Amino acid sequence: MRKSTTILNYLKSNTKSKICGSTISLCSNQSLNRNALLTLLSTLRFASTTSQHPSTSNDSHYNHNQVVDFPGGTVKFIPEMRFITESFVERTPCYHVLDDNGQTISGSNFVQVSEEVAVKMYHDMVTLQTMDTILYEAQRQGRISFYVTTNGEEAINIASAAALTMDDVIFPQYREPGVLLWRGFTLQEFANQCFSNKYDNGKGRQMPAHYGSNKHNYITVASTVATQIPHAVGAAYSLKMDKKDACAVTYFGDGGSSEGDFHAALNFAAVLEAPVIFICRNNGWAISTPTSDQFRSDGIVVKGQAYGVRSIRVDGNDALAIYSAVQAARQMAISEERPILIEALTYRVGHHSTSDDSTKYRPANEIERWRLARNPVARFRKWIERNGWWNTNAESELRSSLRQQILHAIQVAENIEKPPIEDMFSDVYDVPPSNLKEQEQWLKESIRKHPQEYPSNICV
Known part of the structure; x- marks a missing residue:
């Protein structure tokens, strides 16, 4: 139209x-x-x-x-030789609503949030923060093999999820468990996946923190960088063809924008006018590579204009700004049949993963400054407290309760038996080929001969 x-x-x-x-x-x-x-x-x-x-x-x-x-x-046509400049006199401004003290900026325009939604947003941000802390400790204790935290990026996770609907299809990277949490994925389900037990949706075949859920319209995480971005465009085009009142949403980091998949996907989406929202978490670092070593452009937001994609830069540590921008983006993507690019400026306070020590490539005082001065959870708490929707007693009760719930979920998940060995060889072929059957038999025989080399609760 x-x-x-x-x-x-x-x-x-x-x-x-x-x-x-x-x-x-x-x-x-x-x-x-x-x-x-x-x-x-x-x-x-x-x-x-x-x-x-x-x-x-x-x-x-x-x-x-x-x-x-x-x-x-x-x-x-012009008679002068004139090159387009490679840089901008002024950088693209960043939309935000709340200052660091949780006060709304004078003259700011944002989508009004009800008390019920605001309190749930804060509840889920604290839940995500607490879950990350405890599961990170579990990995350090050797109880799980790997983990990825979202420290410093809780607002992007929860606020964006709150602005979407369950019909919208999510194509995450690996730092968006909060979107799944908002949609109703339980703490026990998170723990089951991280411990790869028989109740894990991925049947123990994925790395910990690589969640997926058909029920929640959340496509399974893959570690390969940026592969989910073109997938989201294809899904969005399908939604458009089926005339669905929904869009596809894909998340990725600034490092993902250095991959060819990102550029192909933006062009693909613009030409086909697919209802897809690209949400880039520009947290300054692609593992140990700073953005200054990735690109010379003004971040990611300007790349959208180059491909004909409407774009906005948002304060990723401001839950109200993220909520407002994503809700507006969703409305435009669906009603106008167009892709939208959102660059959320934030900072990865935690290490890239449990396989990383970020103090080796960035100063500790820089990390601490962002942790304290620009904490998205603390900022949003101040705002809901000013509205009379939260207080110190509610805070203490929430954090105490969440810690107990998560510890209990971990204890339960840890003692549940692993998925059957057969699950390692299923779900790909209708009739398994002979080489897979041979591998399955070889593995079972190896477990019988060397049980001490395998988990005691594995199911042969």
């Missing part, structure tokens, strides 16, 4: 429009059906390129009104 409106306005502004050699006369009140408009649009986009040669001009001086009718719109 947006295409039709654009072409109709173009045609109305010209009483006679020449298209593919034929002249069409239009009155301002004349209506065209949708198919005719799309046909006209197609001829405008893909008509042969034409231009007037300077020698045909009657004026001996250069005609500054000369243009080339290039597909996609006319382009002016």
Whole structure:
């Protein structure tokens, strides 16, 4: 519909429009059906390129009104050699609502949040923070093999999830468990996955913290960087074709924008006008690589404009700003059938993962400054306290209760038997090939011969 409106306005502004050699006369009140408009649009986009040669001009001086009718719109000619600058005089501004003390900025516009939604947002941010702390400790104790925290990025997780609906399909990277938490994934389900027991949705075949849930429209996490971005565009195009009132949402870090998948996906989405929201968590570091070693552009937001994608830069540590931006992005993506890019500026307070020591490549005082001064959880708490929706007693009760719940979930998950060995060889082939059958038998025999080398609660 947006295409039709654009072409109709173009045609109305010209009483006679020449298209593919034929002249069409239009009155301002004349209506065209949708198919005719799309046909006209197609001829405008893909008509042969034409231009007037300077020698045909009657004026001996250069005609500054000369243009080339290039597909996609006319382009002016100029006599001067002029390169587009590689940098901007001013950086793209960053939208935010709350200052570091949790007070709304004067004149800020944002989507109003009810007490119920605001308290749940804070509850889930604290839950995510507490779960990360305890499961990180469990990995350090050798109880699970790997873990990824979201410290410092809780607002991006929870606030964006709150602005979406359950029909929206999520394509996460590996630092978005909060989206799944908001959608109802339980603490026990998180623990089951991290301990790879028989109740793990992934049947023990994924790394810890690589969650997935069909029930919650949350595509399983993969460690490979940026592969989920083009997948999200394909899903969004499918939603558009099926006329669903939903969009696809994909999350990735600043490092993901250095991958070819990111660039291909943005172009793919723009050309097909797919209802997809790209949410980049620009936390300054791709593991140990700073953004200064990744790109020379003004972050990620400017890359959207280059591909024809509407974009915005948001304070990723401001829950209200994230909530407002994502809700607006969702509305535009679906109603206008367009992709939206959101660059959320934040900081990864924790290590990249339990396999990383970030103090080796960044100063500890920098980490501590962000942890204390720009903490998204503390900032949002101050705001709900000012509204009279939270207090110190509620805070103490919440944190105490959450710690007990998470510790209990871990104890339960740790004692549940592992998935059957057969699950390692299923779900790919309808009829398993002979080599897989041989591997399965070999593994079972190895477990029988060397039981001390395998978990005691493994199921043969």
